[in-house]
Amino acid sequence: MRLVIARCSVDYVGRLRAHLPLAVRLLMVKADGSVLIHSDGGSYKPLNWMSPPATLRSLEPDETDAEAGVTEVWNVQSAKTDDRLIISIYERFSDVSHDLGTDPGLIKDGVEADLQRLLAEQIHRLGAGHTLIRREYMTAIGPVDILARDAAGATVAVELKRRGDIDGVEQLTRYLELLNRDPLLAPVRGIFAAQQIKPQARVLAEDRGITCLTLDYDAMRGVDDRDSRLF
Incomplete structure (x- = not known):
């Protein structure tokens, strides 16, 4: 560098x-x-x-x-x-x-890493017809958690958090600004996915045209017995 x-x-x-x-x-x-x-x-x-x-x-x-x-x-x-x-x-x-050598990449919190892996394997949770492009899509300012295509072939960037707050929305906004400069990807829309999304973050995301998606971690892992639920 x-x-x-x-x-x-x-x-x-x-x-x-x-x-x-x-x-x-x-x-x-x-x-x-x-x-x-x-x-x-x-x-x-x-x-x-x-x-x-x-x-x-x-x-x-x-x-x-x-x-x-x-x-x-x-x-x-x-x-x-x-x-x-x-x-x-x-x-x-x-x-x-300076020669920084080979970077091992970002080591995510265990739950976030699992969410990313599971969502990549269950990409249909983004909507019918979605297909995975890749996980950890690298940009000049960091890796996008998941890059996918929707049923119409448009690019979708997904930012994953355990608890979604305003900082996560801002992070995804920066990724979208950068990705939309690439004519091979543009137009790129965003999905902010988390186990819990704070109301302020949801309002900000929707105001910027970003879709919010709440993820059920247990259901994605296959340990949630829906038949045993009382409600």
């Missing part, structure tokens, strides 16, 4: 256009080809990014940029689309690289 702290401006050019004016930021270049731009605030969410696979080229600034003080231009080109991330560097304060 390469970490560069620099005074820079950033332009995202493609299906969407976005501009970050001149400021000091952290530029993170990962081994998978992703490039993320962070500020010193706003929690852990990057201000902008390019998802892998992508190619980074360092270019000399043109005459106009050089006169404005630009010393280097990073052109980050997506391998899947015509989208580009253009980073104009005016001053570099730090540039370090």
